[in-house]
Amino acid sequence: MSVALRRAELSDLDYLVELFSHDEVEPFLAAVRVRDRDGLRDEIERSLAEPQEFGRFVIEVDGERAGAMGFQIVNRRSRIADLGGLAVHPDYRGRRVADEAARLFQRHLLFDLGYHRLQMEIYGFNDRAQAHAERAGWVREGVRRKAYDRHGEWVDGVLYGIVREDLD
Numbered sequence: 001m002s003v004a005l006r007r008a009e010l011s012d013l014d015y016l017v018e019l020f021s022h023d024e025v026e027p028f029l030a031a032v033r034v035r036d037r038d039g040l041r042d043e044i045e046r047s048l049a050e051p052q053e054f055g056r057f058v059i060e061v062d063g064e065r066a067g068a069m070g071f072q073i074v075n076r077r078s079r080i081a082d083l084g085g086l087a088v089h090p091d092y093r094g095r096r097v098a099d100e101a102a103r104l105f106q107r108h109l110l111f112d113l114g115y116h117r118l119q120m121e122i123y124g125f126n127d128r129a130q131a132h133a134e135r136a137g138w139v140r141e142g143v144r145r146k147a148y149d150r151h152g153e154w155v156d157g158v159l160y161g162i163v164r165e166d167l168d
């Protein structure tokens with residue numbers, strides 16, 4: 001199995017709309033995550049126009065689309081990027097696709113694009129995503145207690161970070 005990442009293109013738009021609205025994916029995405037066609041088109045166009053500051057990427061397995069992930073700059077001076085929108089299509093779950101894609105993404109952002117720190121937040125109820133983050137080398141840094149109203153209840157946000165030195 002060969003896992004690869006590439007920047008999303010407009011030809012990926014229908015795939016991303018379907019992925020982010022899938023019944024087994026949507027409940028785990030941030031409530032503010034763009035899912036509609038126009039919003040995703042805007043994200044793809046921004047990713048292509050501002051590749052150093054914003055990215056919407058497609059995960060491929062053996063040349064087939066299997067998921068997506070993204071980043072955006074949150075602090076230019078300190079070279080910090082916030083990651084989000086990791087979604088693996090249910091057909092590809094259980095094969096550690098997300099783990100391999102996350103490692104590729106970390107290296108791309110830290111070594112190719114020159115970021116110093118990557119960070120992300122995962123809903124406290126998403127045990128599978130937290131286990132994935134720890135397998136992929138992320139360091140758990142803290143918890144925002146009952147920070148988000150998600151599906152009618154207050155849930156925690158678990159904070160993770162990784163710095164360039166973690167991969168050296």
